[in-house]
Amino acid sequence: MTSRHLDPLRQAIGQQSVAPAPVPWKLTGHFTIAGLLEIGFDRDSERLLVASSSGRSVVDCRTGEKIARDRTDNLGSDHYLETRGIGPLQGRVIRMAGIQGGSLPISTCDGWVVENITLAWPEQHLLLVEPGSWLHGARYNRPWQFHTLAIETEVRAFGFSYTGLSLVIATSGELLVYGRSATLRR
Secondary structure, three states: OOOHHHHHHHHHHHHOOEOOOOOOOEEEEEEEOOOEEEEEEOOOOOEEEEEEOOEEEEEEOOOOEEEEEEOOOOOOOOOOOEEEEOHHHEOOEEEOEEOOEOOOOOEOOOOOEEEEEEEEOOEEEEEEEOOOOOOOOOHHHOOOOEEEEEEEOOEEEEEEOOOOOEEEEEEOOEEEEEEOOOOOOO
8 A cells, every 4th residue: 555645746756857966066076886875974974984895985075085905804893783894984984884884964053954865666765855944744844955966776874974974876896975064053
């Protein structure tokens, strides 16, 4: 049984074209990573730990630069979905999200939200919802304000850094990194 009251939303999502994130977001990195397994943010910075079948890397999401690489066999997280950092994250415990589960933050303190919507399996519509908007009901009599960032079939992780200044999409073979320089109030 389907919920007919959601048909207008389903139609709006299905008709929207894929486009880059809007201002203030800016694409800072686009990486092809074969066998991407999981990713995780440092809690205090815009550094992202990436684990793939060929090793681990650290990406500075502000610049989109890969700043560390480790090709050891210690690829992923433990059963708590945590792993030790490498390079500038050495000695830090990083919570991971990816093929084994887990998740990244799905909202920022200033109201940006990500939604992963499946209209027709296996396609997942990865949406960025603007502050003050909500997909499951118009707030303040405003129409939905969202952007379709991607339509993917093998999403590993999708979400924000803990600071809310970076946004990432990780699939089985690709990593997209968006950043913004806004000063946020917590």
